[in-house]
Amino acid sequence: MTPQGVFEREPVGMAERILADGSSRWPVEAGRYRLVVARACPWAHRSVIVRRLLGLEGAISMGIAGPLHDERSWRFHLDPGDRDPVLGIEYLGEAYRAADPDFDAGITVPALVDVASGQVATNGFADLTKDFSTQWTAHHRPGAPDLYPERHRAEIDEMIDSFYDSVNNGVYRCGFASTQEAYEQAYGELFDRLDALSDHLAGRRYLVGDTITEADVRLWVTLVRFDSAYHGHFKCNRHKLTEMPVLWAYARDLFATPGFGDTTDFVQVKQHYYGVHDSINPSGVVPLGPDLRGWLTPHGRDELGGRPFGDGTPPGPVAEAERVPSIG
Incomplete structure (x- = not known):
């Protein structure tokens, strides 16, 4: 926050990239990383969407932090025992400190965690989804769309x-x-x-x-x-x-x-925003609205033409463990 009252987003603290050519210390490798997200967070949500569209579920597992967190960071409070079942941690901050014991920047999602070491490899949200498109091509599903055409x-x-x-x-x-x-x-x-x-x-x-x-x-x-x-x-x-x-x-x-x-969970979106921003909503009361049924009404945009997936195809059904509540 500036002296003029302007909100400024802090830069991420671990913006290393995972690259296919081996030029970074984190190589592209199926099964090596776990994508930690929160359904509530828009920055994380875009990584969930791109992972699904490209069919990277088999190459990159996904851990889902709950919508509530405190000064100790995002917490896996929706998982059995309040711990991520793969990483075995209760708070995402544990993976940041595994990478850097003195880490004191923002503990953010999305983050790609190296499963074997338990260390955050990157939380560089600015490049993450572009890299899913350009660096992870060997692991894309057949028919994956080109979301970042050259x-x-x-x-x-x-x-x-x-x-x-x-x-x-x-x-x-x-x-x-x-x-x-x-x-x-x-x-x-x-x-x-x-x-x-x-x-x-x-x-x-x-x-x-x-x-x-x-x-x-x-x-x-x-x-x-x-x-x-x-x-x-x-x-x-x-x-x-x-x-x-x-x-x-x-x-x-x-x-x-x-x-x-x-991939959208409106319940968790509201639980997060209204539940953790004490300075804006000190009561913590979560609103019941809005009525979500309008999202299912005809949009008429297909009359404009276009091909959603280009020369590709839609992704298959969502995996059971990753489904979100239906609004229909």
């Missing part, structure tokens, strides 16, 4: 940069602002960018090209949480997502696409 990478990166600070991080800048001026600045930038994205998507199905890309994944994880958390809890209340027709239809289109809605 011919569109510059455009995808430019698009991501256009909404990272104003939308992905912008909702947090609204919610955690400690001065009126900082809040109003973040609020204005958030809705200005959402208006621009709405205009961009009015006549096209996806953000870049005619298929789902990394850019869509990154925008969508914020949109899907908008009405359940950001509109009320973070005071992003000019409009609900359901009151922004283009973005609402775009979000419903992706929600109906395998990999998106079937």
Whole structure:
């Protein structure tokens, strides 16, 4: 937090990359790493989506921290014995300190943990999903889509940069602002960018090209949480997502696409945001709404054309252990 009351996201503390060419100390190796996520967290959710779309479940196992945490970090309070069944730890912070006993930066999800040593290999969320697309290709499922096509990478990166600070991080800048001026600045930038994205998507199905890309994944994880958390809890209340027709239809289109809605847990989203931010919601009361049935209504976006998976195919059914509650 700056003296002006502006929320600033801290840089991650272990941003090493896992690379296929052996140039990093962490090589690509099936079965070596466990992806630790939390259903509530948008930054983690995008890694869950990409892992599923690319079919990396057999190469990278997944541990799921619960929606609640304290000063000791994300906790595996939904697992038997309150411990991750593979890593054997109660708090994710244990894996960070296994890598660095003096680690004192943010303990964040997603994190890829080296199972044998119990050490966090990386929590570099900025590169993680791109690396799933480009470094883990030997372990992609047959028919995996190209979420980061080389011919569109510059455009995808430019698009991501256009909404990272104003939308992905912008909702947090609204919610955690400690001065009126900082809040109003973040609020204005958030809705200005959402208006621009709405205009961009009015006549096209996806953000870049005619298929789902990394850019869509990154925008969508914020949109899907908008009405359940950001509109009320973070005071992003000019409009609900359901009151922004283009973005609402775009979000419903992706929600109906395998990999998106079937990895979304609205219950845990609300439990997290309303349950851990004491300074914003000191009572800890979790709202019952909104009504989620609208997510299942027709979106009409297929009339715009496009091919969700390009030359690829949809992923298969979600593994039983990774299913989320249905809203239908």
